[in-house]
Amino acid sequence: xxxxxxxxxxxxxxxxxxxxxxxxxxxxxxxxxxxxxxxxxxxxxxxxxxxxxxxxxxxxxxxxxxxxxxxxxxxxxxxxxxxxxxxxxxxxxxxxxxxxxxxxxxxxxxxxxxxxxxxxxxxxxxxxxxxxxxxxxxxxxxxxxxxxxxxxxxxxxxxxxxxxxxxxxxxxxxxxxxxxxxxxxxxxxxxxxxxxxxxxxxxxxxxxxxxxxxxxxxxxxxxxxxxxxxxxxxxxxxxxxxxxxxxxxxxxxxxxxxxxxxxxxxxxxxxxxxxxxxxxxxxxxxxxxxxxxxxxxxxxxxxxxxxxxxxxxxxxxxxxxxxxxxxxxxxxxxxxxxxxxxxxxxxxxxxxxxxxxxxxxxxxxxxxxxxxxxxxxxxxxxxxxxxxxxxxxxxxxxxxxxxxxxxxxxxxxxxxxxxxxxxxxxxxxxxxxxxxxxxxxxxxxxxxxxxxxxxxxxxxxxxxxxxxxxxxxxxxxxxxxxxxxxxxxxxxxxxxxxxxxxxxxxxxxxxxxxxxxxxxxxxxxxxxxxxxxxxxxxxxxxxxxxxxxxxxxxxxxxxxxxxxxxxxxxxxxxxxxxxxxxxxxxxxxxxxxxxxxxxxxxxxxxxxxxxxxxxxxxxxxxxxxxxxxxxxxxxxxxxxxxxxxxxxxxxxxxxxxxxxxxxxxxxxxxxxxxxxxxxxxxxxxxxxxxxxxxxxxxxxxxxxxxxxxxxxxxxxxxxxxxxxxxxxxxxxxxxxxxxxxxxxxxxxxxxxxxxxxxxxxxxxxxxxxxxxxxxxxxxxxxxxxxxx
Amino acid sequence: xxxxxxxxxxxxxxxxxxxxxxxxxxxxxxxxxxxxxxxxxxxxxxxxxxxxxxxxxxxxxxxxxxxxxxxxxxxxxxxxxxxxxxxxxxxxxxxxxxxxxxxxxxxxxxxxxxxxxxxxxxxxxxxxxxxxxxxxxxxxxxxxxxxxxxxxxxxxxxxxxxxxxxxxxxxxx
Ligand code: FES
Ligand code: FES
Numbered sequence: 001x002x003x004x005x006x007x008x009x010x011x012x013x014x015x016x017x018x019x020x021x022x023x024x025x026x027x028x029x030x031x032x033x034x035x036x037x038x039x040x041x042x043x044x045x046x047x048x049x050x051x052x053x054x055x056x057x058x059x060x061x062x063x064x065x066x067x068x069x070x071x072x073x074x075x076x077x078x079x080x081x082x083x084x085x086x087x088x089x090x091x092x093x094x095x096x097x098x099x100x101x102x103x104x105x106x107x108x109x110x111x112x113x114x115x116x117x118x119x120x121x122x123x124x125x126x127x128x129x130x131x132x133x134x135x136x137x138x139x140x141x142x143x144x145x146x147x148x149x150x151x152x153x154x155x156x157x158x159x160x161x162x163x164x165x166x167x168x169x170x171x172x173x174x175x176x177x178x179x180x181x182x183x184x185x186x187x188x189x190x191x192x193x194x195x196x197x198x199x200x201x202x203x204x205x206x207x208x209x210x211x212x213x214x215x216x217x218x219x220x221x222x223x224x225x226x227x228x229x230x231x232x233x234x235x236x237x238x239x240x241x242x243x244x245x246x247x248x249x250x251x252x253x254x255x256x257x258x259x260x261x262x263x264x265x266x267x268x269x270x271x272x273x274x275x276x277x278x279x280x281x282x283x284x285x286x287x288x289x290x291x292x293x294x295x296x297x298x299x300x301x302x303x304x305x306x307x308x309x310x311x312x313x314x315x316x317x318x319x320x321x322x323x324x325x326x327x328x329x330x331x332x333x334x335x336x337x338x339x340x341x342x343x344x345x346x347x348x349x350x351x352x353x354x355x356x357x358x359x360x361x362x363x364x365x366x367x368x369x370x371x372x373x374x375x376x377x378x379x380x381x382x383x384x385x386x387x388x389x390x391x392x393x394x395x396x397x398x399x400x401x402x403x404x405x406x407x408x409x410x411x412x413x414x415x416x417x418x419x420x421x422x423x424x425x426x427x428x429x430x431x432x433x434x435x436x437x438x439x440x441x442x443x444x445x446x447x448x449x450x451x452x453x454x455x456x457x458x459x460x461x462x463x464x465x466x467x468x469x470x471x472x473x474x475x476x477x478x479x480x481x482x483x484x485x486x487x488x489x490x491x492x493x494x495x496x497x498x499x500x501x502x503x504x505x506x507x508x509x510x511x512x513x514x515x516x517x518x519x520x521x522x523x524x525x526x527x528x529x530x531x532x533x534x535x536x537x538x539x540x541x542x543x544x545x546x547x548x549x550x551x552x553x554x555x556x557x558x559x560x561x562x563x564x565x566x567x568x569x570x571x572x573x574x575x576x577x578x579x580x581x582x583x584x585x586x587x588x589x590x591x592x593x594x595x596x597x598x599x600x601x602x603x604x605x606x607x608x609x610x611x612x613x614x615x616x617x618x619x620x621x622x623x624x625x626x627x628x629x630x631x632x633x634x635x636x637x638x639x640x641x642x643x644x645x646x647x648x649x650x651x652x653x654x655x656x657x658x659x660x661x662x663x664x665x666x667x668x669x670x671x672x673x674x675x676x677x678x679x680x681x682x683x684x685x686x687x688x689x690x691x692x693x694x695x696x697x698x699x700x701x702x703x704x705x706x707x708x709x710x711x712x713x714x715x716x717x718x719x720x721x722x723x724x725x726x727x728x729x730x731x732x733x734x735x736x737x738x739x740x741x742x743x744x745x746x747x748x749x750x751x752x753x754x755x756x757x758x759x760x761x762x763x764x765x766x767x768x769x770x771x772x773x774x775x776x777x778x779x780x781x782x783x784x785x786x787x788x
Numbered sequence: 789x790x791x792x793x794x795x796x797x798x799x800x801x802x803x804x805x806x807x808x809x810x811x812x813x814x815x816x817x818x819x820x821x822x823x824x825x826x827x828x829x830x831x832x833x834x835x836x837x838x839x840x841x842x843x844x845x846x847x848x849x850x851x852x853x854x855x856x857x858x859x860x861x862x863x864x865x866x867x868x869x870x871x872x873x874x875x876x877x878x879x880x881x882x883x884x885x886x887x888x889x890x891x892x893x894x895x896x897x898x899x900x901x902x903x904x905x906x907x908x909x910x911x912x913x914x915x916x917x918x919x920x921x922x923x924x925x926x927x928x929x930x931x932x933x934x935x936x937x938x939x940x941x942x943x944x945x946x947x948x949x950x951x952x953x954x955x956x957x958x959x960x961x
Contacts, residue, residue: 017895020903023838023878030837198904247904488902676941699847710942
């Protein structure tokens, strides 16, 4: 069937494109219901304080205010990003008893218009007793630090505020270090970066006839439904999340947010629709950003650069609730062990509560930080050993058919191949070290660097798998029901391509109905890097199932065996005698007539690792993870002005294995977007926080890449040909793993340009200048010593 | 945002004014309070929701519309100040069902992902091409510097503008 691919593997135009360039695409903020009330949230002005008293009576009395809620009005059901026996849900939808970060939700209200709602917020009186607060995770861990929440019962005793730990080891690291020719230890930090989705958080809820209709900007409507239903204490069938287009998420819209709950609760109280929109300032001040991770890495290598042992300690500044902090310290181990062989490893990770805003996943979920640290250290080691950055990586990189420490398999994944192609395409070795050995005239220095990464796709987290339904229409076209949500990555297009290919229709013949929890089957959502793989394969099955039924009906009608027939271009015909044929229209008509009205409906379902029970242990890392690992190597060329310290990305080369690219143009879009986000992380972006307060809560002071910072982005997809025959649906991750290698590459390139090694991101002008001054000072000191 | 109660009270009490706007070629009369912004007027009162509201503080360009042919951020423009003016929004770019060359190019060159920046981006780029049919890179950068896009890295957007102005780059396969 798949010997010649018609639509899969082609850059078919986006299905949602026409709606998006004409303004017809409906986002959550565009949904209008008559009589809608405006909801607003009252937030904590303190990073840590006991709530002595809340008085909402004056707000309630204001004309135009329809309802006010505090935690006392809720059922007190907790939720969490992770909900497991070890990590039970830990957060209520509104603060109870105390607030633990600035911006925490204390009360919510609904009023007839925005001005009234705003006035009413000012009328809510809250008396706080301010408590000592702590913002730095290492301070927070110390015994005697202000306690935000009790440490996890399984955390090492004596440490405060430890929300969770991950610990794993294999081999014998100490012996490994003893057997190494060269050992070094470094510490790396990174900043708080925000997701920067253009569409703000917004939710519209309407309670009607015992049913809650919800429109919300999210990354997975089924996950949202499960969490909302739980905290509202409603059966899932009473909650319907409707489809809307989503204006960017990047990880920041998967958690359950208080405003989502509040809009629902307020609508249930008032019987009117309630909309809550977060202002950009609120998002910066109070919503969830990334996870600043500190990594201490000790690595021992042989003279030729082969890694012998590695010891890693990761400390995550997890913010004021557990959030996804305990996942990040688990993943940080994962992003360490996938790309390189590490014979002896000892890893420990701590997720630590601080009085900062809660953290969310963010594109890459820790990988950018881990790869930045490890790849920087790889270059330092290479330099100390006198070998080049390509050689040291090739020595350690994984190839196809390798077993990973958790029992997973790399299958065809081949990091070595990615490294080789990236080095060759970019001319890395010819350019490397050029401006350092022969500084050019003027103040601009060029540098080049490499970084690698790997990412897993489609891992098991609720709801673990996806279903798809393909319904044939009378005219031979098809309607696809899928829970997959299009957040801009192009899932609707990809699914249409797959169904078209397998069913023998064109992508234009396929209409997608998506992400509505009442009318479409359950879906994993757009947040664990597996939609094309998991939902895509469910779509393939559903289309195949519909095709089989078409063939069956045609076979009956034509009086031949179904396996003698083929289906293509909306015609079923006999393999040997093409005269014997029926159009899909005729087949469907026949099915409806003969089967007393049965139309043709195909069903499909897919889950990664069907035989594995669940996600591996976050605490011990035991358990298999996925069958789907994507590898990549990226090279960055940067320019640094040594007078101002300003650096910019000039060109990025991305060499990756995303399995078989269903739509190469969409793959390219993901790569370009990640390069852009990575350069923002490298050179521009930082949420500045002082004592829990955001100092730059807007896009004037928090700079994201503009068109001026656009960098040239070249990419090559390796190993593709191996998948083309027989495995065109062996797709892998491509939407979030590619921030990491290029971020690391930029750090290495800054060093190559200037000799300044930065162990913290962002590589700001100040840091680079400081580094340059330091180098100058060292040089002079040496000079003096020599003369003395 | 209003910071004090007297301010809020005054805003609530201020009488509405009738404003005439020619929106995508059609004259509309709307009654607006003095503090209503153009983006609110277009989205909530005229009912055209293609124009997006993102930062509502003039920093992202998502709300860009053309006011008498010039791109403005409609979140920082008061509706009462637009009386008698012509407003063009993303809904006015097509000729019936037919997409403009720029809209076509946006789809062809990967200039659209989540699409939230797209209406504003299209309006800024339309204004650019109307005053400079063959802009160079520098000019494109200047014209689009106020429009943030978090998804595409701008590569597809630049390609699309170049293509729509007949300065085609090699089409990605
Ligand atoms: S919404 Fe107007 S500039 Fe951002
Ligand atoms: S396409 Fe998403 S912000 Fe531009």
